[in-house]
Amino acid sequence: MPLVDEAAPGSNKLIPVSVTNFDSVVSMQFVIRWNPEVLKYLTIDRFGVLPSFTISNFNAQHALDSGYVKMMWEAPNSFPGVSVIDTTIFRLRFNVVGADTSSSHIYFTEIVNSFPAIEFEVVQVAGPDSSLVAHGLEDCSLQNGFVAVGYTVATNEPDGGNIKGLSISPNPFSESTHIEYNLEQKADVKALVSDATGRVLFQKTILDNPAGNHQLTLDKTLFPAKGAYFFTIQTGSQNLTRSMICN
Numbered sequence: 001m002p003l004v005d006e007a008a009p010g011s012n013k014l015i016p017v018s019v020t021n022f023d024s025v026v027s028m029q030f031v032i033r034w035n036p037e038v039l040k041y042l043t044i045d046r047f048g049v050l051p052s053f054t055i056s057n058f059n060a061q062h063a064l065d066s067g068y069v070k071m072m073w074e075a076p077n078s079f080p081g082v083s084v085i086d087t088t089i090f091r092l093r094f095n096v097v098g099a100d101t102s103s104s105h106i107y108f109t110e111i112v113n114s115f116p117a118i119e120f121e122v123v124q125v126a127g128p129d130s131s132l133v134a135h136g137l138e139d140c141s142l143q144n145g146f147v148a149v150g151y152t153v154a155t156n157e158p159d160g161g162n163i164k165g166l167s168i169s170p171n172p173f174s175e176s177t178h179i180e181y182n183l184e185q186k187a188d189v190k191a192l193v194s195d196a197t198g199r200v201l202f203q204k205t206i207l208d209n210p211a212g213n214h215q216l217t218l219d220k221t222l223f224p225a226k227g228a229y230f231f232t233i234q235t236g237s238q239n240l241t242r243s244m245i246c247n
Helices: 059-066
Strands: 003-007 012-019 026-031 039-045 068-074 087-096 102-107 119-125 132-134 145-149 163-169 175-185 187-194 201-210 212-219 227-237 239-247
Touching: 003 012, 012 145, 039 059, 087 145, 102 227, 119 201, 163 227, 163 239, 175 187, 175 227, 187 212, 201 212
Parallel strands: 003 145
Antiparallel strands: 012 087, 026 068, 026 102, 026 119, 039 087, 102 145, 119 132, 163 175, 175 212, 187 201, 187 227, 227 239
């Protein structure tokens, strides 16, 4: 899912959900969450790439006020599964209801405290014996979305920026994770961790951080529950954000 900058209050935004390396997939299920105080769900559209895939695969009638939508899909035939080129498989349409400077993450996750539980799972045909392999959150490379209302945020290293690298490892993590970043020049640095609603869980300001490589360790006790969180580092006018998964 993409990063959307300068979203105007009252405007409508399309968030395409795209796949890569979608090969011999038999079924999939997951949850997509957002902040309903910033984004109002309107509809889901642009089907047709996957067989037997329509709005009926979503609990769309529940998505209006809940801030999440559940998706479950199964291929018509379990063998050989479905393979598609790298493409958009559906789109979410939102109305921006948040004020300027508000924001919302849009991210893949799972709901395990509901009935029935919805786990993130992609089932794929694999091996010469055509056995089925299930992939979870930790097995897939996920690009979560972000909508910035009335401002711009960088999630990649722009040319000329002081921060030349930002990595999180391990990710997903179960006990602790290590943040590593590189500064080209000495600078004041602010690091923060937020949840999907934008609530800040951790914030640290480091004055006169010297040029070079730096590390920061985050312990699992910082995170109130399993799920997706976001690490942001700020220096000057540069802001870099990375998603992280606590298992």
